[in-house]
Amino acid sequence: MTEHPLSEAEYDAITDAAAHWCMRLHAADCTDAERQAFKQWHDADPLHAFEYEAMLEIWAVADHLPRVESTPTAPARRTQSRWSRLAVAAAVLVVGMPLVAYTGWNLGWVANSYQRFEAGASVRHITLGDGSQVELNLGSELVFANYKNERRVTLKKGEAFFDVSHDKQHPFVVRAGQGQVRVTGTRFNVWMYQDQVRITLLEGSVRVTSNQALTRDGLPLSPGMQASYKAGDQQPQVRETDANDSSLAWRNGKLVLDNLALSDALPLINRYLDRPVMLADNSTGGLRIGGVYNISEVQNLVPSLPKVLPVYLTRNKDGNPVLNSIGQRPATH
Structure with a gap:
């Protein structure tokens, strides 16, 4: 050093x-x-x-x-x-x-404005070069570039909430994973973990593409809808969010797990960890977990899981914690 x-x-x-x-x-x-x-x-x-x-x-x-x-x-x-x-x-x-x-x-090759932002151990509020407002979740990173034909954000990791300044002639594109979100002005959230991406739309309209090479237009979303995709998907999976959707709880410093299967909860948990938690098998992934946690203290959740679920922790050869379910004990006579 x-x-x-x-x-x-x-x-x-x-x-x-x-x-x-x-x-x-x-x-x-x-x-x-x-x-x-x-x-x-x-x-x-x-x-x-x-x-x-x-x-x-x-x-x-x-x-x-x-x-x-x-x-x-x-x-x-x-x-x-x-x-x-x-x-x-x-x-x-x-x-x-x-x-x-x-x-x-x-020619549209080079940006006239280039910015890079990171959020460390706290949520960060930033203003992009075009005036758009962004909230960055813990451990998140993005790059903004202003081109002649579009405003482009690359979400390198983590999660961000966008309040995009309207400019119909100058679209706003967020690249995340292998896909992208294209808008002119709206409010939406993008969550990314490894190759998984989820977009939640609050206001306006967006078009979501799961693979940037397939199509420019993508699938349209309207407010109250959510799209998700992972590497290799030909098109995003789209659904309506319910009244209790907790996708944006991080903006209030919370991670909400609403009776989720561990297989669905771990990507949300691992997003905040240096070493992701693994599952020993599918039966362990089927166990369900709930609760509200401070995003700054998610690392304390992992060692407490054996206290609230029928699991025990081991470590794999790479040093990652592994959750193992405790099988039923044989009946005694």
């Missing part, structure tokens, strides 16, 4: 290393040994992790810049092309190349 101010050369070296690892980890021929070396570098200093996250954002912009074609027999030329696009994207983000930035904006 760095404990002294870095010189410009030292900082540049970290930035160069971040760019190198960004390139290698996106390469098809990246080896397991390289991935292990990257992890060691990434974890060695918080500044390494910070610079790598920044480089990932530049990489996302680079994907919108035009590719330079090269022959299949020239891997070095392809690598140089990718580096060039990465350099152009970096220049655009720091407004170091006004002409490229202007051209990229007009």
Whole structure:
């Protein structure tokens, strides 16, 4: 961990290393040994992790810049092309190349505003560059980019409630998992855990797509409806929410489990944990749990489960807690 101010050369070296690892980890021929070396570098200093996250954002912009074609027999030329696009994207983000930035904006490749937000141990209220209001749940992260043809949010992890400023000519798109939500102005919630995504609509209208590559329009939702999808779904599952729906209880600092099967409750619980809780088998997942919990204290819920359910805790080889149901004891005569 760095404990002294870095010189410009030292900082540049970290930035160069971040760019190198960004390139290698996106390469098809990246080896397991390289991935292990990257992890060691990434974890060695918080500044390494910070610079790598920044480089990932530049990489996302680079994907919108035009590719330079090269022959299949020239891997070095392809690598140089990718580096060039990465350099152009970096220049655009720091407004170091006004002409490229202007051209990229007009073609819809490059954003003229780019923001990254994180929420740590408390809910965070933020204002995006377009004036839209967002509440970020604990441990959540998103990126906002303003393009000529749309306003784009990528929810990288966690949960967010959006109050979108209306602009019919400039749609607001939230990418989450493999799908997305498209709106012009409305209020809605997006929850994501691993490859599962759930959208709850309060006001206005949205269109939900479970796979960004399938269709642009998606399925329409009206207020009081909820859509959910996971990786591989061809279209979202849509249902109406009931009067007791607790999807937005987190905005009041609460996690509400309304007599849910453990298999349904664990994704809601695990969203707040560093190590997700696993199920030993399907019968354990069928046990039901209820209660209201403070989202800042969900980590205390796991060790208390054996006190309220017929389960006991073990750990798997990766160190994750595992819930096991206690079978009925044989009858004695």
